[in-house]
Amino acid sequence: MQPFASTIAKVFYGTLIHSASIKKIEFIKQGLLFIDNQGKIAKLLRNVSQDSVHASLEGVEDDKVVRLSEDQFVIPGFIDTHIHAPQYTFCGNGHDQPLLEWLDTFTFPRESKFADKDYARKLYTKSVARSLRNGTTSACWYATIHLEACKELVQIIQEQGQRAYVGKVNMNQNSPDFLIETTESSLRDTRAFIEYVQDVNTKIDHKPLITPIITPRFAISCNSELLTELGKLAAEYDLPIQSHLCENQNEIGFTMSLFPDSANYTAVYADHGLLNGRSIMAHCVHMKDEELDLMKEKNAGISHCANSNFNLKSGMADVRKMLSKGIKVGLGTDVAGGYSPSILEALRASRTASVARDADTTLLVAELFYLATLGGAHVMELQDTIGNFEVGKEFDAILVNTSTEDSPVDIFDHDDIESKFEKYLFLGDDRNNEQIFVQGKRVRLPGSSAASRK
Numbered sequence: 001m002q003p004f005a006s007t008i009a010k011v012f013y014g015t016l017i018h019s020a021s022i023k024k025i026e027f028i029k030q031g032l033l034f035i036d037n038q039g040k041i042a043k044l045l046r047n048v049s050q051d052s053v054h055a056s057l058e059g060v061e062d063d064k065v066v067r068l069s070e071d072q073f074v075i076p077g078f079i080d081t082h083i084h085a086p087q088y089t090f091c092g093n094g095h096d097q098p099l100l101e102w103l104d105t106f107t108f109p110r111e112s113k114f115a116d117k118d119y120a121r122k123l124y125t126k127s128v129a130r131s132l133r134n135g136t137t138s139a140c141w142y143a144t145i146h147l148e149a150c151k152e153l154v155q156i157i158q159e160q161g162q163r164a165y166v167g168k169v170n171m172n173q174n175s176p177d178f179l180i181e182t183t184e185s186s187l188r189d190t191r192a193f194i195e196y197v198q199d200v201n202t203k204i205d206h207k208p209l210i211t212p213i214i215t216p217r218f219a220i221s222c223n224s225e226l227l228t229e230l231g232k233l234a235a236e237y238d239l240p241i242q243s244h245l246c247e248n249q250n251e252i253g254f255t256m257s258l259f260p261d262s263a264n265y266t267a268v269y270a271d272h273g274l275l276n277g278r279s280i281m282a283h284c285v286h287m288k289d290e291e292l293d294l295m296k297e298k299n300a301g302i303s304h305c306a307n308s309n310f311n312l313k314s315g316m317a318d319v320r321k322m323l324s325k326g327i328k329v330g331l332g333t334d335v336a337g338g339y340s341p342s343i344l345e346a347l348r349a350s351r352t353a354s355v356a357r358d359a360d361t362t363l364l365v366a367e368l369f370y371l372a373t374l375g376g377a378h379v380m381e382l383q384d385t386i387g388n389f390e391v392g393k394e395f396d397a398i399l400v401n402t403s404t405e406d407s408p409v410d411i412f413d414h415d416d417i418e419s420k421f422e423k424y425l426f427l428g429d430d431r432n433n434e435q436i437f438v439q440g441k442r443v444r445l446p447g448s449s450a451a452s453r454k
């Protein structure tokens with residue numbers, strides 16, 4: 001056996017589809033993708049004919065080779081840059097209200113239930129499984145303020161095998177009595193949470209997939225002292241940061257009344273050390289030009305949550321302008337402002353929003369697919385690790401089949417792989433996601449026959 005072949009854990013032969021850049025989807029026909037036993041992409045060959053494939057696979061055992069059919073292709077896993085784990089419990093409800101009322105009526109009472117960690121385990125198991133089943137191989141999760149429930153979420157994500165940023169939410173003002181912390185308890189529990197995740201990561205036999213993320217809910221719910229200390233914690237532990245920004249006009253007005261010394265809402269985060277290259281700001285619907293310029297200057301990323309922005313009637317973000325300014329943008333489902341845990345739905349809503357904003361500058365299919373994959377990787381600052389099939393990256397992927405028994409996509413004789421792929425983007429769903437991989441391991445969801453991370 002050849003030395004290279006002996007480190008190979010899996011090989012895919014068939015059509016591979018990924019973003020080569022924001023403007024270009026590469027359809028790799030007769031591709032051979034080699035995954036090593038660390039879950040990394042070891043080699044990628046293009047246009048390998050049936051005649052020569054045998055030679056290219058020399059030394060690789062046959063049971064490691066997946067031969068894709070004409071209706072199957074492999075794409076990078078989706079990246080959900082903004083999702084609330086506890087809110088899956090009311091996903092699809094409550095869209096008659098705008099943001100601040102929706103938070104008071106639905107969100108805060110439901111999130112308060114996560115004080116009970118057994119309840120949290122039961123519900124988080126479903127949130128994470130649903131996200132994974134929809135092809136989200138990486139997610140930026142918001143939990144709640146409750147430390148023990150946050151730990152449960154980490155354990156569940158680890159059991160199910162998703163790559164994730166997980167945030168213990170911080171709230172010490174303008175929050176109901178049943179969902180509020182003191183500055184001291186908020187900081188103490190955030191530090192304990194960070195150290196818990198770090199400890200979990202020392203006990204695994206693979207490169208860590210879970211990272212704690214500093215998560216001030218939004219400026220309204222954190223006072224200046226807490227924001228400042230969270231900025232210091234992010235710097236001390238070198239961690240990413242996530243929050244909400246310029247989602248709704250009432251939210252912006254209230255924020256500026258609380259932080260009158262900052263030039264604008266975006267500057268509130270910058271003024272507290274919370275805006276840098278590892279910051280992920282969700283929504284950004286009503287951004288002034290100087291706020292977008294500040295995002296660019298700080299190299300901060302935006303999670304575009306079009307589904308949520310429609311549901312909560314927040315507005316339509318100007319993604320074209322963000323991209324033309326060179327700002328990093330990815331997609332977020334924003335469960336449960338967004339009614340769907342599927343990034344495919346986020347992609348479709350993003351297209352609709354871009355058409356409704358300006359039919360002359362709509363987001364193109366290549367751009368939408370990029371936002372769902374490589375764009376999200378940039379927002380997470382994981383572009384050197386995931387997002388497409390460049391050699392050396394880790395293999396996070398979906399094996400899509402457009403002809404599964406219960407497929408919502410109909411395929412006709414005239415369909416080629418390009419049209420099958422586009423049909424999947426606009427008509428497909430989790431029934432087409434035949435296999436899901438994170439760091440080279442097949443993810444098996446609760447209820448399936450085998451345990452996770454095989």
Ligand SMILES: O=c1[nH]c(=O)c2nc[nH]c2[nH]1
Pocket residue numbers: 084099103107217218244247308334337
């Ligand atoms: O869409 C949103 N969902 C939330 O949970 C939230 N909290 C603050 N701002 C928010 N926006």
